[in-house]
Amino acid sequence: MFQYSNQKYTGVNFGTQDLRYGELISCTFHRCSFSNGSLEEITSSNCRFIECDFRGASLNGSIHKESAFENCSFNGASLFVAKFEECKMTGSDFSGSNMDGITIYQGDWSYTNLRHARLVRQDLRAIKFFEADLSGANLEKADLRNADLTMALLAKAKLQGTDVRGAKMESVDFKTFSIMGMRMDREQTVLFSLSHGAKVD
Structure with a gap:
C-alpha cells in the first residue's frame, strides 16, 4: 500500500x-x-x-x-x-x-466513447452524457432519469425497460433505435414524434 x-x-x-x-x-x-x-x-x-x-x-x-x-x-x-x-x-x-x-x-461523461458498453440495470441518474457515443450499448432496464443525453448517439442501443423520464434528449435521432418498452415522458414523446416528421401543435 x-x-x-x-x-x-x-x-x-x-x-x-x-x-x-x-x-x-x-x-x-x-x-x-x-x-x-x-x-x-x-x-x-x-x-x-x-x-x-x-x-x-x-x-x-x-x-x-x-x-x-x-x-x-x-x-x-x-x-x-x-x-x-x-x-x-x-x-x-x-x-x-x-x-x-x-x-x-x-459526474460528466460527455463526449465519451461507450459504443457497445454493457450497462444493464445501471443507475445512471443525472449523469451528463452530452454528445456521448452510446451506439449499440446495452442499456436495458437502466435508470437514466434526469440524465443529459443531448445530441447523444444511441444507434442500435438496447433500451428495453430503460427509464429516461426527465432526461434531456434534444437532437437525439430517435429513428436510429427502438423505443419498445422504454419509459418516456411527455416531452420526449413529442421529440420522438417530431423526429419522425409529425407536426405537433
Whole structure:
C-alpha cells in the first residue's frame, strides 16, 4: 500500500509498476501510461488524468471520487466493480472495456466513447452524457432519469425497460433505435414524434 499526494507527473510510464491498493490524492498525471498495469482496488480523489493511456489495465474494484479522466483511453481495460463518484470523464474512450458491475454516481461523461458498453440495470441518474457515443450499448432496464443525453448517439442501443423520464434528449435521432418498452415522458414523446416528421401543435 502506498500513497501519493499533491504530486505531478508528465509522460511517466506506470504500466510496469504494481499500483494495487494504492491511494492517490490531488495528483495530476499528464500523458502518462498505465497500459496493461495492475491498478486493482486503487483509490483516487481529486486527481486529474489528462490524455493518459489505460489500455488493457486492470482497475477492478478501484474507487474514484471527484477525479477527472480527460481524453483518456480505456480500450480493453477491466473496470469490473469499479466505482466513479462525481468524476469528469469527458472525451475518454471505453471501447472494448469490461464495465460489468461498475458504479457511476453522477459526474460528466460527455463526449465519451461507450459504443457497445454493457450497462444493464445501471443507475445512471443525472449523469451528463452530452454528445456521448452510446451506439449499440446495452442499456436495458437502466435508470437514466434526469440524465443529459443531448445530441447523444444511441444507434442500435438496447433500451428495453430503460427509464429516461426527465432526461434531456434534444437532437437525439430517435429513428436510429427502438423505443419498445422504454419509459418516456411527455416531452420526449413529442421529440420522438417530431423526429419522425409529425407536426405537433
